[in-house]
Amino acid sequence: MRALIIVGHGSHLNEDSSLPVYEHAERIRRTGEFDEVVECFWKEEPSMRHALDTVESDEVFVVPAFISEGYFTQQVIPREFGLDGPVTVKGHKTVRYAGPLGTFEGMPDVILERVEDLMRGRETNGRTALVLLGHGTDLNKNSGGVIYLNAARIRERGLYDEVGVGFLDQKPEIGSVVEDADADDVILIPVFIADGWHTRETIPEDLGLTGEVTHLEGKRVFYGAPVGTHPSMANLIVARARETELLPGKETQVV
Amino acid sequence: MSSTIQEDHPGVADAAAAREAFAAWVEAAEEGRVFGQVRVKAVEPGIYSLRHVEDAGNSDLRLHEDPREAREISKTTEGGEYRPLKSSPNLRRGWELRVSGAVDLVVAMNYLYPAGVVHWHAHREGRLEVTSYRENAARQSGIYKRVQRLSDEGVQDTARACCEDAVCLKQTLWDVDEETPLVMDRGEGDIPCPEPCSVFVSLARRVRLFEREKKRDLDAIGLSPSEKEDLAALVEAAATGHVDFAREAEFEKPLNERRMRYRRLTLAPKLRPEAQPVSSA
Incomplete structure (x- = not known):
């Protein structure tokens, strides 16, 4: 039997934080690709610590629903699950640990699907800029790095006159991305897992956005939903899980 | 253990x-x-x-x-x-x-x-793996690393504030460490608690912050800034007849039930030294 465990951050205060994980889990469950699909969290139950206890399968795929490689994916998740590498054998279970979603090669496609959702029925005029908004932190360069990575991958496709980035906790700051864009139309896509405080409050407040379309500084600004809640993220989670099967077998790393 | x-x-x-x-x-x-x-x-x-x-x-x-x-x-x-x-x-x-x-x-x-x-x-089946507070704290990192410094007394008070049946129906199986059992009503329920949960660790972090201020910020009558903040919030609530309770795991706010349960154990005896300890249930 094969089990997929999706790991989310979760929240002690906000009931919507874990929603994307539950929704993606349900989408994947319906495909029948896994015998079990289980959700677990850092801040909610079941904890990562106990998620493996609840699955019956002997082949287990752990996929973090996190954007960037960093503190959670490199330190917290492996520690809480008791993993010692990409493949860990625990009793009868072989646990395969996948990389985060944001760095995956399929991520730019999901970002562009978000743009498509936002711009459906709307036409851009003149120069158009796409700006990816991330959390970022000066404490870990990977947090911002994944946003730059996706911006570079989208830039290569030549779809927009410019592709920029903006962050909550590092430079360039979100508050100045519209001003800095040399464009008539600016499309903003938050590269966040959940729709929550940042996407609904801090980002709109930093920029003075009033909805999906705001006129600011002579530019039209389009503000999309977070990438992480897009239904296609479920495909990315599955692709991340499948990818781990290409890793070396369990014989090599027995705990 | x-x-x-x-x-x-x-x-x-x-x-x-x-x-x-x-x-x-x-x-x-x-x-x-x-x-x-x-x-x-x-x-x-x-x-x-x-x-x-x-x-x-x-x-x-x-x-x-x-x-x-x-x-x-x-x-x-x-x-x-x-x-x-x-x-x-x-x-x-x-x-x-x-x-x-x-x-x-x-x-x-x-x-x-x-x-x-x-x-x-x-x-x-007698085969549940139990993890003590100290084992759990030892692996914490980031903003939770400070829970490693929580005193044994702080762990005991946090457990009584956070884990008794009035606020959690699990039966607490873990202890402070192998030598130091929790002294509390562990609960009678059928759901075992084999390890401090994330809500507990979050409260433990807050209690550790309280412990630190006790050492350095006490006023002349022995009250810490956060104790005074909590008392002021209670006075305000009672005076207006409007108790705006904090959310269940919002421990940074004064009117949080578990935070108040902790205060009942640690602040109430200070305010009424002659009174018998209150039952914590």
Whole structure:
């Protein structure tokens, strides 16, 4: 039997934080690709610590629903699950640990699907800029790095006159991305897992956005939903899980 | 204090055996079983009815047949507040889940009491791996690393504030460390708690912050800034007749139930040194 465990951050205060994980889990469950699909969290139950206890399968795929490689994916998740590498054998279970979603090669496609959702029925005029908004932190360069990575991958496709980035906790700051864009139309896509405080409050407040379309500084600004809640993220989670099967077998790393 | 889950495979619980054992346990009792605040009953072989324990005789319940709807049921309290801790005694009423087969039964139970069934089984078999506070704290990092410095007394008070049946229905199995048992009412419920949870660690972090200010910021009558903040909030609430309680795990706010339970243990005796210690239940 094969089990997929999706790991989310979760929240002690906000009931919507874990929603994307539950929704993606349900989408994947319906495909029948896994015998079990289980959700677990850092801040909610079941904890990562106990998620493996609840699955019956002997082949287990752990996929973090996190954007960037960093503190959670490199330190917290492996520690809480008791993993010692990409493949860990625990009793009868072989646990395969996948990389985060944001760095995956399929991520730019999901970002562009978000743009498509936002711009459906709307036409851009003149120069158009796409700006990816991330959390970022000066404490870990990977947090911002994944946003730059996706911006570079989208830039290569030549779809927009410019592709920029903006962050909550590092430079360039979100508050100045519209001003800095040399464009008539600016499309903003938050590269966040959940729709929550940042996407609904801090980002709109930093920029003075009033909805999906705001006129600011002579530019039209389009503000999309977070990438992480897009239904296609479920495909990315599955692709991340499948990818781990290409890793070396369990014989090599027995705990 | 670690014991083996499976003879040959330490640390790996047997979810399939737990599922069958739980279903058999439920079927063996005609009136059903109480697990947390849920009464689980086999209405016919292999068909299970789940409802709030206080809705036993209630026929006016909203029926659900998808076991995954248990997640919505367990998400918010009667008053619509988010429930970050599913073993809090604030499960809402007014619903019945009717599911078929042990697999769906456990799916539903895992949304109502995550990992509850598998831990119940491992505990019954004497094979539940228990992790002490100190072992748990030792692996914390980032903003939680400071919980490593929480005093033994701080752990005891946090456990009494956070884990007794008035606020959590699990039976607390872990201790401060191998030599230092928790001195508290561990609870009688069937759901074991093998390790401090994230809500506990979050409160422990707050209590550690309180301990630090006790050492350096006490005023002439021995009150810390946060104790005074809490007292002021209580005075304000009582004076206006409007108690705006903080959310269940919002420990940075004064009017949080667990934070106030901690104050009852640590601040109330300071304010009334002549009084007998209050029962903490």
